Amino acid sequence: MMGPVLAACLLIILSTAWISQANGxxxxxxxxxxxxxxxxxxxxxxxxxLTAIPSNIPTDTDNLKLNYNKLRELEPTAFHNLKELTYLNLDTNQLQTLPAGVFDELKNLENLRIQQNQLKSLPSGIFDKLTKITNLDLNDNKLERLPNGVFDKLTQLGTLYLNNNQLRRVPEGAFDKLQNIKDLRLDTNPWDCSCNDILYLSKWIREKEGKVNGIESATCVNKKAVLEITEEEAAEDCVYPNTTTAIPTTIITTLASSNDDDIPELPVPQENFQKFLGYQEPDHLPTQPQCLMSISGYLGLMMFFVLISAAILYVIHFLKKA
Structure with missing residues (x-):
């Protein structure tokens, strides 16, 4: 009767080994x-x-580097099992958006790098849970605006990079809660100094001049320093659309008052038409490392089932003899 017992033990050992390998x-x-x-x-x-974050990253990981890959998007729960992270590097990818809540479980995170991506906007509250963060890099993206209060919870933040984006303004009070800020990069943005929205930023820079590095280099589209803008210069009441697809009112009025025969036929690029219909190109083909991972996974799975089958047959054989 020792045969079936040995076979069962072998089955347990093989299963444990395979699961351990899969998890790692x-x-x-x-x-x-x-x-x-x-x-x-x-x-x-x-x-x-990589076009996707690898699964089964050890849950006790402290430092995670995902930079210089081809990540286009993140799952909302991508980092929810990595609560010990203090450093996360996502720079030099192809991220166009960040899902709300993606960083909510990273309450120990101190350094977050998302520079050199293609972010145009940020979800409200995206950084609210990162109360220990001291360094946040968002430079070299395509940010056109910032949500109200996006930095309000980051009271420990010492370094913030927003340079090389498409920012024309920041919300009123955007930097008021950054009690420990020492380095804030704002240069190489098209700051619109004709609108009175810029007056908050101009006043804040003047008050922090000499106390926060980098802020004096912020310049308007006419190359004048933001900190030098006066109320007379920034007199306009400007309203910025939330998206770049807003249609000017003058165009709508003109089209509404025209006959159908008077409206010229505008050529629509094929790629724009496909996007309008919801057509998307297929994602990149799997990369070589991903293919190797998939092949090794399938081979391991097949071997696992072969060994299990052999162990089961072994048990049945001895049970019949018994």
Whole structure:
């Protein structure tokens, strides 16, 4: 009767080993693409041409590098199991949006880098849970506006990079809660100094001049320094649309008052027409590391089932003899 017992033990051992391998498949030592350091709790997935965040990143990871990949979007729960993270690097990807709540579980995060992506806007409250963060890099994106109160909870923030974006204004009080800010980069944005919305930023820069590095370099579209703008110069009441697709009122009025025969036929680029219909190009084909991971996963799964089948047959054989 020792045969079935040995077979059952073998079955348990094989199952445990396979599950352990599957759970650790992120790291190179287990067939994954990332480099993991158990001592420092660092996981380096940078420069792997990834289009998705690898699954099964160790939950005790402290430092996670995902920079220099091809990430276009993030799942809202992408980092919810990584509550020990203090450093997260997402720079030099292709992110166009950030889902609301994606950073909500990273309450120990101190350094977040999202520079050199394609972000045009930020969801309201996207950073509200990051109360320990001291460094936030958003430079080299395409940010056109900031939500009201987007930095209000970041009272420990010391460094904030917003340079090289498309910002024309910031909301009233945008930086008032940044009690520990020491370095704030605002240059290379098309600050609109003809609208009175710029007066908050101009006054804030004057008050913090010499206390916060980098702020004096903010210039208007006419190259004049933002801190030098007066109320007379910024007299207009400007209203900025939330999107770049807003149609000017003059165009709507003209079209409404015209006969159908008078409206010229405008050529529509094929790619715009496809986007209008909801057509999307298929995603990138799997990269070589991802293919290797998939193949190794399937082979491991097949081997697992073969071994289980053999163990079950072994048990049945001895049960019949018994």
């Amino acid at each position: 498949a992120t790291c190179k030592k287990d067939g994954g693409v990332c480099t993991c350091n158990d001592q420092t709790k660092n996981v380096d997935c940078s420069g792997k041409m």
